Amino acid sequence: MEGILLLCVALVIITGFGISGTATTITTYPDFQELHVKQTIASASAATKLYKEEDDDGGSESGGARWKVKVVHRDKIFPQAPYNKSSGSNSHHHHLFHARINRDVKRVDSLMRRLGNSKLVVNSATDFGTEVVSGMAQGSGEYFVRIGVGSPPRSQYVVIDSGSDIVWVQCQPCSQCYQQSDPIFDPAHSASYSGVSCTSTVCGRLQNPGCHAGRCRYEASYGDGSYTQGTLALETVTFGRALIRNVAIGCGHMNRGMFVGAAGLLGLGSGPMSFVGQLGGQTGGAFSYCLVSRGDVGDSTTGSLEFGRAAMPVGAAWVPLIRNQRAPSFYYVGLAGLGVGGMRVPISEDVFRQTELGDGGVVMDTGTAVTRFPTLAYQAFRDAFLQQTANLPRVSGVSIFDTCYDLNGFVSVRVPTVSFYFSGGPILTLPARNFLIPVDDKGTFCLAFAPSAAGLSIIGNIQQEGIQISFDGANGFVGFGPNVC
Incomplete structure (x- = not known):
């Protein structure tokens, strides 16, 4: 650099x-x-x-103090448009730039509305509580990490977001899902999936929990009206070879938005339901990251996201x-x-x-x-x-x-x-x-x-x-x- x-x-x-x-x-x-x-x-x-995806190096199981995973820029994984020889490379770069800026404008608008206590209406077919306004606008997450969800682990790309307090992925059965690069996670094929009851303390930590058939329901809405809704569950999350068990994640059965191929979102905010907050005493609320530059290419152009005291x-x-x-x-x-x-x-x-x-x-x-x-x-x-x-x-x-x-x-x-x-x-x-x-x-x-x-x-x-x-x-x-x- x-x-x-x-x-x-x-x-x-x-x-x-x-x-x-x-x-x-x-x-x-x-x-x-x-x-x-x-x-x-x-x-x-x-x-x-x-x-080009490579295997991540992991640490010990959850008894250890540190976990590390690679971070890559969105545009390296999910190019926004195919290269068009007739129009030239400039049109491709131009498209990427304006798509990124449009997402960024929505992101900032969402943050401003959240801090201004504005109410955002969620267009949904099910009503189980008032909306939760997230800091992330549609598709504005810039960086992705590769994690495993479930047992056996299913690899998923998720957006890292320091302004959000929930971890979620799209799940089967999916009544409404957007397109993602990986197969949609199916909790029926995971031995470690466990739905959270409405009366549990974990459900009570949600900002606006709902309840359906005795199961805790979550909802996260975004600045442009996109959203995710589904069941809150406890699940195993894998970072390389490191296993973190009983992570509260949202299993989204009804999702709307253009999240640029990602399966969901890894909230890194300082709230109790974020991934950082859930690790709690195991890491002391400590994490670090290095975001790789947009133009860096080659074998060593991944950044890093590490949990624990480095x-x-x-x-x-x-x-x-x-x-x-x-x-x-x-x-x-x-x-x-x-x-x-x-x-x-x-x-x-x-x-x-x-x-x-x-x-x-x-x-x-x-x-x-x-x-x-x-x-x-x-x-x-x-x-x-x-x-x-x-x-x-x-x-x-x-x-x-x-x-x-x-x-x-x-x-x-x-x-x-x-x-x-x-x-x-x-x-x-x-x-x-x-x-x-x-x-x-x-x-x-x-x-x-x-x-x-x-x-x-x-x-x-x-x-x-x-x-x-x-x-x-x-x-x-x-x-x-x-x-x-």
Whole structure:
């Protein structure tokens, strides 16, 4: 991965700016870094090829303290459209980009509605309680893991979502199911499947449980009206060779939505029904992940998701997690400011603070792709970036991006760094490919941030890519590793 990841306290004064149109080496400046244009475009195009699945390495059974599974980007497993030679590769990349952004807009809209306590109506044929509003909009989950469900285990791709508090997969008999890549899970063929009774304490942990024929019923609805409904059950989940027994999962018999081939969802929120919450004392609420970059291809281009206390390397920075009673499932962090080219942008810290009523604040979210800032903060940040990229050829905006460049013909360019200033001192400086991304294969790159009319800020997965991120829920911290992973 190009770029560097720095965690520091001191600021460095800006020294210069330049562009390279040849393959010659560019002098490295502290506040600038190199973005390999041609390599990034080629990687983004190659990333649409199907991912070759390999066996995951597992740990011990549930008596152990750690489990690990590979993480892959959605577009590597389920390309959105076949390559069309007559229209050229650009149409394929263009389609992927706009499909991703459309899902992302729905995701963000869903988060905003959830935090605004808006009511979303679920279009369903059965009525067993009020709707549960999830943070995930239709198909917006960006990353997948391969897990086994049942005994014997049936392999399933599921979306990982740090904003959701339920684990579910589509199940037979299926009165309404969307298309997925794997065969739909059939609990009748699993020796470890056990339905949960309506009177059990597990059923009582659901936000809005229902009851049918003595069995606990769950429902999760989404920002665009898609949903999953079914029976809550206890089942064995397999991560590689590691078995975790008696996991409460939703067995969805009635599901609607376009989840891009996934069988369901692995909720990683901080609530009691999420996978993290259910592991509880076995892992101390600790898990870590590394999201592989969209353009990375090859044999070693899978990320990782690990549960349990993994030792962070020397030089990692820990940032306190902030609780929000209105949204206890979300992971809030204290963001104090933004930097461009080693210079802090003049933005008041109050823009990023959570109010006493739980409004605003900054959420880290694996399901949102593009980072959002309140409009005034975004504009100040964008203007600072524009000022320091005045020599780059500009083009009109694309989709939700208003700051784009024509880098066609350049081998590489030197761009100013982009940094997050966290409360308490740590500074996270992003790799160049985590904030300037290709939106086609013709050389159009855009600044991968967007404004939000609401006060909520969201740190999306594009900005998290390639960085080792560890959550210590028991002690209330999130850690950022000092190197790319």
